Amino acid sequence: MALALNNFIGFETGGLEEAYSVSGAPVVQSTIVKSGNFALALPAGAEYSMEQVIDGTSDELNARIISFKIYFVDTTPASKSWIFYAYNDDDLLLWDLAVETDGDLIFTDSAASTVTVPAPFTSGKFHRIDVFWEKRLPAVFELYIDGVSVISENDRDLTEPGVLFYYTFANTAGSIIYYDDLYCMSGASSVSDFLGPRTEVLGAFQNTVEDHTDQGSTLSVRSWSTTGNTPGVD
Numbered sequence: 481m482a483l484a485l486n487n488f489i490g491f492e493t494g495g496l497e498e499a500y501s502v503s504g505a506p507v508v509q510s511t512i513v514k515s516g517n518f519a520l521a522l523p524a525g526a527e528y529s530m531e532q533v534i535d536g537t538s539d540e541l542n543a544r545i546i547s548f549k550i551y552f553v554d555t556t557p558a559s560k561s562w563i564f565y566a567y568n569d570d571d572l573l574l575w576d577l578a579v580e581t582d583g584d585l586i587f588t589d590s591a592a593s594t595v596t597v598p599a600p601f602t603s604g605k606f607h608r609i610d611v612f613w614e615k616r617l618p619a620v621f622e623l624y625i626d627g628v629s630v631i632s633e634n635d636r637d638l639t640e641p642g643v644l645f646y647y648t649f650a651n652t653a654g655s656i657i658y659y660d661d662l663y664c665m666s667g668a669s670s671v672s673d674f675l676g677p678r679t680e681v682l683g684a685f686q687n688t689v690e691d692h693t694d695q696g697s698t699l700s701v702r703s704w705s706t707t708g709n710t711p712g713v714d
Contacts, residue, residue: 483673487530488663491518500531500646514549514606514660521658522651524561529648532664543620545673546647547610548662555583555601557654564609565648572640574615579654585630587623591637597623597630606660610674613638615645622671629671 489498491508494517499506504526513519520528532544550563557579566574578586583599601607612622619638623631647664651657663675 483665483667483669486532486664486666489530490516490661491520491659492516494518496528498530499528501529503527506649512551512658514551516660519549519551519658519660520649521656522649523656524651524653527648527650528659529646530662530664532645532647542666543612543614543668543670545610545612545665545668546662547608547664547674548649549606549608549660550601551606551658551660552579552601552603552655553657554655555579555599555603556581559653560586561653561657562650563657565646565650566613567646567648568640569644569646570640574638574640574645575613575621575636577609578652585625587621587631589619589621589636589638590640593637595631595633597625600625600630606658610671612668612671612674615639624671624674627676 491498493508494510495508496502496506505523506526506528507521507523508518509521510518512521522528546566558581560578560580562576562578564577566576568574573588573590575587575589578588579601580586583601585597585600587595587597608624608626610624610627612620613636614620615638617637617639618635621631621633621636621638622629647662649657649659665673
């Protein structure tokens with residue numbers, strides 16, 4: 481498949497219109513921001529989900545990229561805090577990321593196998609996370625932080641049945657966490673398809689791969705259909 485930009489979110493509506501679903505008390509705020517005017521703030525217990533469509537069994541060979549910026553007030557939560565999930569529409573885990581009480585980053589795949597990255601984050605600054613992954617077994621999983629490879633695996637189990645899967649920003653415990661500048665791509669071939677450190681989302685646009693239209697009057701003003709734009713495809 482051709483490389484396609486499926487979704488990009490910078491929270492520039494000033495609200496939660498770009499989410500597929502939310503829980504807890506997520507807030508879009510303008511105080512701590514990586515680019516543009518707004519970023520997402522998740523207090524403990526909050527989640528912000530985005531839907532991605534799977535096009536059938538052949539799509540399991542379709543490698544994907546997810547990239548976002550993250551800012552920690554405290555990198556050592558009082559209890560283990562999950563910060564990101566990829567799961568299917570039956571709530572079965574494909575993979576997730578969590579921060580332990582000592583600051584270590586923990587990657588877990590759908591077979592509950594883990595990889596630990598020793599304390600990679602610094603509080604009070606934005607870090608860029610780039611992930612290249614395949615939805616299959618065995619699967620490649622590559623994770624970069626600020627352009628540096630910290631996880632490189634080629635035999636991960638990243639499969640679960642289901643029609644859809646979801647990306648979710650989370651903060652299950654600890655101090656508030658900020659997120660900004662997310663983009664999702666399909667049809668990737670390798671980490672060379674990462675867009676790089678200058679990626680900034682400065683406008684509000686509709687997810688191009690969802691099976692329904694995102695909601696919110698602010699968002700619809702600049703949706704794909706009203707602007708005449710189309711997703712970028714190589």
